[in-house]
Amino acid sequence: MESKRNYVAADSHPMNGGEGPYIYVQNSKYQTGAVEASKEMIEEAITKHFDANKTLNSASSLNQIFLADLGCSTGPNTFLAVQNIFEVIQLKYQLEKRRHLDHSDDHVHQIPVTFQVFFNDHFSNDFNTLFKSLPPTRKYLAAGVPGSFHGRLFPNSSLHFVHCSYSLHWLSKVPSQVMDSTSPAWNKGRIHYTNAGKEVVKAYSDQYAEDMLSFLHARAEELVVGGLMVLLIPAVPDILLPSDTTNGTEKDLLGSCLVDMAKMGLVSEKRVDSFNLPMYYSSPSELKAIIERNEHFSIERMEKLNNPKKHLSLPNLQMRVLYLRAALEGLLQKRFGAEIMDELFNRFSKKVAESTFFLNPQNQNSIVLFVLLRRNPN
Amino acid sequence: MESKRNYVAADSHPMNGGEGPYIYVQNSKYQTGAVEASKEMIEEAITKHFDANKTLNSASSLNQIFLADLGCSTGPNTFLAVQNIFEVIQLKYQLEKRRHLDHSDDHVHQIPVTFQVFFNDHFSNDFNTLFKSLPPTRKYLAAGVPGSFHGRLFPNSSLHFVHCSYSLHWLSKVPSQVMDSTSPAWNKGRIHYTNAGKEVVKAYSDQYAEDMLSFLHARAEELVVGGLMVLLIPAVPDILLPSDTTNGTEKDLLGSCLVDMAKMGLVSEKRVDSFNLPMYYSSPSELKAIIERNEHFSIERMEKLNNPKKHLSLPNLQMRVLYLRAALEGLLQKRFGAEIMDELFNRFSKKVAESTFFLNPQNQNSIVLFVLLRRNPN
Numbered sequence: 001m002e003s004k005r006n007y008v009a010a011d012s013h014p015m016n017g018g019e020g021p022y023i024y025v026q027n028s029k030y031q032t033g034a035v036e037a038s039k040e041m042i043e044e045a046i047t048k049h050f051d052a053n054k055t056l057n058s059a060s061s062l063n064q065i066f067l068a069d070l071g072c073s074t075g076p077n078t079f080l081a082v083q084n085i086f087e088v089i090q091l092k093y094q095l096e097k098r099r100h101l102d103h104s105d106d107h108v109h110q111i112p113v114t115f116q117v118f119f120n121d122h123f124s125n126d127f128n129t130l131f132k133s134l135p136p137t138r139k140y141l142a143a144g145v146p147g148s149f150h151g152r153l154f155p156n157s158s159l160h161f162v163h164c165s166y167s168l169h170w171l172s173k174v175p176s177q178v179m180d181s182t183s184p185a186w187n188k189g190r191i192h193y194t195n196a197g198k199e200v201v202k203a204y205s206d207q208y209a210e211d212m213l214s215f216l217h218a219r220a221e222e223l224v225v226g227g228l229m230v231l232l233i234p235a236v237p238d239i240l241l242p243s244d245t246t247n248g249t250e251k252d253l254l255g256s257c258l259v260d261m262a263k264m265g266l267v268s269e270k271r272v273d274s275f276n277l278p279m280y281y282s283s284p285s286e287l288k289a290i291i292e293r294n295e296h297f298s299i300e301r302m303e304k305l306n307n308p309k310k311h312l313s314l315p316n317l318q319m320r321v322l323y324l325r326a327a328l329e330g331l332l333q334k335r336f337g338a339e340i341m342d343e344l345f346n347r348f349s350k351k352v353a354e355s356t357f358f359l360n361p362q363n364q365n366s367i368v369l370f371v372l373l374r375r376n377p378n
Numbered sequence: 379m380e381s382k383r384n385y386v387a388a389d390s391h392p393m394n395g396g397e398g399p400y401i402y403v404q405n406s407k408y409q410t411g412a413v414e415a416s417k418e419m420i421e422e423a424i425t426k427h428f429d430a431n432k433t434l435n436s437a438s439s440l441n442q443i444f445l446a447d448l449g450c451s452t453g454p455n456t457f458l459a460v461q462n463i464f465e466v467i468q469l470k471y472q473l474e475k476r477r478h479l480d481h482s483d484d485h486v487h488q489i490p491v492t493f494q495v496f497f498n499d500h501f502s503n504d505f506n507t508l509f510k511s512l513p514p515t516r517k518y519l520a521a522g523v524p525g526s527f528h529g530r531l532f533p534n535s536s537l538h539f540v541h542c543s544y545s546l547h548w549l550s551k552v553p554s555q556v557m558d559s560t561s562p563a564w565n566k567g568r569i570h571y572t573n574a575g576k577e578v579v580k581a582y583s584d585q586y587a588e589d590m591l592s593f594l595h596a597r598a599e600e601l602v603v604g605g606l607m608v609l610l611i612p613a614v615p616d617i618l619l620p621s622d623t624t625n626g627t628e629k630d631l632l633g634s635c636l637v638d639m640a641k642m643g644l645v646s647e648k649r650v651d652s653f654n655l656p657m658y659y660s661s662p663s664e665l666k667a668i669i670e671r672n673e674h675f676s677i678e679r680m681e682k683l684n685n686p687k688k689h690l691s692l693p694n695l696q697m698r699v700l701y702l703r704a705a706l707e708g709l710l711q712k713r714f715g716a717e718i719m720d721e722l723f724n725r726f727s728k729k730v731a732e733s734t735f736f737l738n739p740q741n742q743n744s745i746v747l748f749v750l751l752r753r754n755p756n
Contacts, residue, residue, distance in 0.1 A: 064533045116533050118521065123512075127505045131524040134501075141533060143496065144522040146509040155442045155494050155519060 031077050031166050034232055034368050037307035038165075039084050042230055045372045046088045049300055050161070050228055065089060066159045067140075068118040068222075070149040071167025074126050075133040081163050082117050086140055089113075089161070115140035120153055122146065148172060150214040154222040162219060165232040166368075171278040172211045175203035179274045188273045191255035193280075194248035201242070208280040212290045220296035223375040229297070231371040232305065238283045246366045247281050249357050250324060257347040258336075266343065267336050275335050277328070284369060291373065301372040317358055321349045409455050409544050412610055412746050415685035416543075417462050420608055423750045424466045427678055428539070428606055443467060444537045445518075446496040446600075448527045449545025452504050453511040459541050460495050464518055467491075467539070493518035498531055500524065526550060528592040532600040540597055543610040544746075549656035550589045553581040557652045566651045569633035571658075572626035579620070586658040590668045598674035601753040607675070609749040610683065616661045624744045625659050627735050628702060635725040636714075644721065645714050653713050655706070662747060669751065679750040695736055699727045 067085060072078035093113050119130060123146045134142055145153050149164070150172045177185035178193075178200055185199035193204045219229060234247065242248030255272075262269040282290075284302065291299055325345050333341060352358055445463060450456035471491050497508060501524045512520055525531050527542070528550045555563035556571075556578055563577035571582045597607060612625065620626030633650075640647040660668075662680065669677055703723050711719060730736055 064536075114533055123509050127509060127522060131501050131505060131522075134524070141531065142524070144505060144509075144524070146512070146520070146522070153519065155492055158442075 032080065033307050034305060035077050035080050035084075035165060037305050037368075038081075038230070038232055038370055041301070041305075041370050041372075042081075042084060042163075043088045045228060045230060045301065046085070046092060049372070049374055050089065050092065051226055063113045065113060065115050065161070066118070066154075067115060067161045068120060068145070068154065068159050068163070070120045070153075070162060070164040071170075072119040072121050072125075072130065074129040077165065078119060078130075079133070079135050079138075081165060082140070083135070083138070085161060085163060086115055086117075089115075116143065117141065118143050118145045118154065118159075120145040120147070120149060122148060149218070150211055152218050152221065156221055157224045159219075159222050160224055160227050162223060162227070162229040164229070166234060168212065168215065168231060169234045169279050169281055171204070171207050171280055172214070173207070174276045174278045175207040177203045178276050181273075187276055189255075189259055190252070191258060191272070191275055192242075192248070192251035192277045194242040194252040204280045205282070205286065208282055209290050212287070213293060216291065216294040216297060220294060220375065225375055225377050227375045228300075229371075229373040229375070231369070231373070233287065233369045233371060234281055235287065235367050235369045236281045236283055237365060237367055238285050240283075240365065242281070244365070245281070246320075246358075249355070250320070250352065251277055251279070253351045253355065254324070254328075254344075254348050257344055257351060260347065261340065261344065267340060271335060277331070281366075287369065287371070291371070296376055296378070297373040298376055299371065300374050301370065303370055305368040305370045307368065317352050318349065321345060321352060324348075410458065411685050412683060413455050413458050413462075413543060415683050415746075416459075416608070416610055416748055419679070419683075419748050419750075420459075420462060420541075421466045423606060423608060423679065424463070424470055427750070427752055428467065428470065429604055441491045443491060443493050443539070444496070444532075445493060445539045446498060446523070446532065446537050446541070448498045448531075448540060448542040449548075450497040450499050450503075450508065452507040455543065456497060456508075457511070457513055457516075459543060460518070461513070461516070463539060463541060464493055464495075467493075494521065495519065496521050496523045496532065496537075498523040498525065498527060500526060527596070528589055530596050530599065534599055535602045537597075537600050538602055538605050540601060540605070540607040542607070544612060546590065546593065546609060547612045547657050547659055549582070549585050549658055550592070551585070552654045552656045553585040555581045556654050559651075565654055567633075567637055568630070569636060569650070569653055570620075570626070570629035570655045572620040572630040582658045583660070583664065586660055587668050590665070591671060594669065594672040594675060598672060598753065603753055603755050605753045606678075607749075607751040607753070609747070609751070611665065611747045611749060612659055613665065613745050613747045614659045614661055615743060615745055616663050618661075618743065620659070622743070623659070624698075624736075627733070628698070628730065629655055629657070631729045631733065632702070632706075632722075632726050635722055635729060638725065639718065639722065645718060649713060655709070659744075665747065665749070669749070674754055674756070675751040676754055677749065678752050679748065681748055683746040683748045685746065695730050696727065699723060699730060702726075 067082065069078045069082055090113070117140045119127075119142065121127075121130075125146065127144045127146065130144060131142075147153050149167070175185070177183040178187040180186055181188070183199075185197075185203040187193070187196055187200045190196050190200075193201045223229065236242065236245045236247065243252065258267060258272045258275070261267045262272045284304075288299065288302060291297060325341075329341055332344065336344070445460065447456045447460055468491070495518045497505075497520065499505075499508075503524065505522045505524065508522060509520075523531050527545070553563070555561040556565040558564055559566070561577075563575075563581040565571070565574055565578045568574050568578075571579045601607065614620065614623045614625065621630065636645060636650045636653070639645045640650045662682075666677065666680060669675060703719075707719060710722065714722075
């Protein structure tokens with residue numbers, strides 16, 4: 001027996017837990033929209049690509065489906081996504097059962113199917129809240145799996161379906177070069193690669209590729225052959241610069257607020273210079289090229305998620321500020337202290353309101369990619 | 379596909395989490411002693427009874443061991459117990475590997491064994507602390523499974539080894555009769571069955587049998603054939619009355635403190651009368667008879683745990699008070715409010731110090747049963 005694992009600790013950046021106006025649960029409506037928008041696509045994915053008989057280990061005769069939601073946070077979006085997958089697979093089974101009703105020796109359809117769902121997020125995630133929020137009427141067994149999804153989380157060939165929503169744009173760490181004052185990629189005066197030099201952008205995109213490849217490598221070992229993976233990934237359209245996008249521009253504005261506060265002596269300039277957000281938004285073509293470097297997956301579908309309720313979920317700029325605060329406050333507090341958060345987000349709120357970029361609705365161009373991968377035979 | 383599960387919510391009574399002098403982590407040395415004392419017995423159990431080749435599903439060829447610790451609390455005892463089991467199974471594999479070295483077609487010994495450990499406790503357990511305390515050098519995959527072990531927690535035939543220490547003396551609920559003023563089993567003026575009438579004792583022992591049978595029923599479905607279960611269960615010697623034992627007497631004294639406080643108007647008498655501790659200490663013969671009612675398990679070993687450090691782990695009466703406070707404070711607070719806890723345990727501390735029972739070291743006669751069960755073929 002060899003010890004073959006490395007449980008590398010990746011940086012964690014939990015969404016705001018607990019209670020209050022800035023917590024993630026209160027400000028995750030935007031993701032809820034994406035979960036709803038992806039519902040039909042997931043249904044189609046399962047109907048078309050999930051071959052229950054072949055995918056399940058028929059040797060074990062146990063008819064058990066193992067499902068994982070990676071980067072689950074504390075709910076409720078994870079429960080919506082899981083419930084949808086659960087129901088569709090269940091329906092598919094019932095249909096097949098009908099079809100095979102006359103084959104009395106067909107043992108696969110005589111045993112009821114049971115579901116085990118693994119909820120994964122970083123060690124610092126609020127699993128207590130997650131567990132207490134588990135829907136009491138659920139028809140699946142639930143477990144929490146703490147740890148970084150850039151490393152191994154599950155046994156070999158143990159999962160049939162993986163779901164990962166709004167998580168893969170988080171990097172496992174800030175690329176070291178952008179914090180190194182001797183490097184050409186030093187990102188002085190900014191907290192993100194938007195509007196930065198090409199060395200900074202390259203350091204970020206290299207880190208993204210490395211993280212995505214680690215993720216795919218680990219999942220390739222954990223998914224059974226024929227297993228499916230649905231990824232919802234915030235991204236940017238192929239032809240746009242980061243500064244042409246909402247995601248890029250808002251981070252740039254937030255950074256400029258910190259720079260302003262540093263000039264006024266409210267935060268340390270050194271701290272601002274060495275602080276960078278570990279988030280990257282790839283383009284569809286960039287992401288496709290990375291996925292294709294892993295030979296164990298075939299891309300069954302990859303397209304822009306059509307979220308018709310997008311404008312409803314973040315109806316105004318104030319909501320967008322709240323949403324960003326819920327997502328980033330934990331990270332910012334750790335670096336700059338809780339006491340400057342109100343000041344920082346008040347300033348940010350003003351800049352967003354005055355920004356010509358945000359005034360033009362045409363510029364609200366964040367996209368989310370729906371990616372369906374299938375585990376190939378080895 | 380049928381929905382066949384009932385996720386019955388059992389009452390939960392988490393050990394004190396968080397930080398401070400009364401938390402469980404600080405006051406679980408007594409259990410640590412038991413874990414250490416059971417170490418050799420577990421080694422022997424695995425060496426003698428754990429047949430790796432037969433127990434593992436050889437059809438899957440994956441060499442994966444699934445281990446669960448039920449009622450794990452927040453550590454560190456669960457990590458000690460799990461590490462011991464992990465190491466012994468690992469050693470057993472290495473030995474077998476040596477023996478089979480010449481059989482090059484023996485695929486079982488060519489694949490490294492991997493471990494997945496499931497840590498289970500009630501929904502109200504502090505899983506955040508548990509996860510943050512996971513040993514960083516561990517060589518196993520870890521998951522948390524919230525829920526009552528009196529119901530189903532894991533898929534069918536999915537576990538190879540179950541460990542459950544200091545948990546099965548907790549009842550899933552207080553038997554309803556003892557809280558019913560119209561029942562002959564009404565337990566007025568007491569919070570436990572110690573020194574109570576035989577109807578009260580019977581209500582408690584019936585609930586214990588029901589709970590233990592639910593536990594065994596669920597585990598029989600979850601353990602693979604040949605799988606092992608080690609239970610460490612606080613109990614009383616066969617020939618003694620509850621009032622002859624430490625476990626019984628201390629609960630009786632604690633109850634009398636509450637009755638005193640009710641008389642002084644510090645707590646409501648009604649609340650005291652309807653409050654009962656959901657804990658039961660069976661005798662070895664009683665426990666054996668219950669286990670034998672489940673036909674899926676054979677008792678491979680059942681004996682009093684020899685804990686030579688017992689007197690070291692609770693060296694004095696004051697430690698015993700702290701220990702009981704860590705275990706019961708959560709439950710008492712929920713009923714009587716946090717503000718009376720210091721008063722209650724000060725009174726208890728005095729009563730313990732003055733008690734003739736505790737003055738006699740011969741009376742420190744709590745026992746812990748080591749029970750090794752093996753899952754029979756159906």
